[in-house]
Amino acid sequence: MKPVFLRASLAILIIASYAASAATPKWYEYYRLSKTYVEAQQWDVAIELLKKAIAERPQSSRKVRVGFLRWTSYYPYLDLGMAYLALGKFDEAQSYCSQAQSEGITPLERVNDCLVQIDSSSLKSEHVRSLSPYPPEIPEFPWPPPKASAQATVPTNLLVRSGRPTLLKDVAKRLEDGLLYAGYEENSYFYIPRGFALVTRVEQFYPDGRSKEGAKRWADTLPPQTSFSLASYLKALFTAEKGYYRIIVFLVTSVPVRQSSQEISRDDANAWLNRGANMLPPSIGSLQFSKDHTCVALVYEFEQMSRDHEPAFKSPSLILGRMHLQQSRIWEGLERLARQG
Missing domain, CATH: 1.25.40.10 (Tetratricopeptide repeat domain)
Known part of the structure; x- marks a missing residue:
């Protein structure tokens, strides 16, 4: 024992x-x-x-x-x-x-x-x-912006005239003209800190990034871009034909653009129901485009497998952000405008 x-x-x-x-x-x-x-x-x-x-x-x-x-x-x-x-x-x-x-x-x-x-x-x-209350005609874009499929920085030399003072309204006009060259006629403006967001109408594109031609590019079932609502886009895409769709958001601001880690879903998109403006108000357009300002393009890409499936948000995209801008001819339009001075 x-x-x-x-x-x-x-x-x-x-x-x-x-x-x-x-x-x-x-x-x-x-x-x-x-x-x-x-x-x-x-x-x-x-x-x-x-x-x-x-x-x-x-x-x-x-x-x-x-x-x-x-x-x-x-x-x-x-x-x-x-x-x-x-x-x-x-x-x-x-x-x-x-x-x-x-x-x-x-x-x-x-x-x-x-x-x-x-x-x-x-x-x-x-x-x-500094800006209270918000200009009623310009709602806030979600900030920080939701996670995108792809992104690209637009060079400053494509947006401003060298040696001349530039205002935000001048940059907005350059972007509008570049988009018009590429066939984008409907866009919306939103407020972001120290700048603005310019949002394109949703379009259908080929797997290599080229925009589709004619009526196939702009689906009749998709809502006009008088409001920025991914919820309504997703709902419309549910009945759209099989293919690839995208929305491009240009962010012009003097603060760093850091995307949130949250991916887009139907619930997330419900918060994007504010109506956009068809022009930039003087309260924002009259601000100086400084050396600290940049223009970042965020691409939100969706794939519709069939009419019987939910449209899927794609992240990351198989196409780089700059390629989206080049294949859609937006980049070409901005380059032509820059050469014209």
Whole structure:
């Protein structure tokens, strides 16, 4: 009996020793408690606790032991960024989310979502301060823009005349003329931070990116582009003939364009029901096109397999963004206009 008793005692001592060494660390107590205050939306307290956790353990971790047979993930910089974002302190939020990004430990998708939310919230806050209320004739385009099938940057030299002051209305006119050259006669304008969005009518195209000819290009079942509604597009495409369809959105702005990670679905598209304007209002058109402005084209592509199937949003597209612009002849139109001066 004695050997058995000794072995049992030794096992108990080993377990007790291991459990003691695996006692809940102080940083985890702070981190765990911060989650409670985040849920209660008591951001200041949560921030204080997260900073205490970082002081005890500065490095994030995908998996770290916090007790006897207990493990957790530890992303305090991301959590701090989100807490500051909730308080509207965008500089601090940007700093901590960027730190989480530079560490390379926190999941990249979560970090990118944080940065996108910061961009969206800070720009909208700035817009409310500087342009309130919104011009009633120009609704907001979703910002940040939903994930596109493809994108391309339109060179500035195709949009402005060298050596001359350029306004946003001049860039809008150049885009309109380039689109008209390529056969796009119906477009809509929307507001985006520090600029505008120009949206084309939905069209049918060949697999290589070329626009279809004549009546086949513009399906009769699709709604006119007096409103920007992917929901109505998808509904119409459900009854359209088999083929490829696209919408091109030109974003002219002086802020970075970062797409959201959210893909387009029927539910997402329900938020895109605002009516667009047929012209750019003076409140936006009179703004200077600065050296910081860019023009980014986002292509939203759909494939209709048959009348009995839901139209599928394609991401990524098999065609590069610039190829979409070239094959649709938009690029050619802009180049011709640039040569004319």
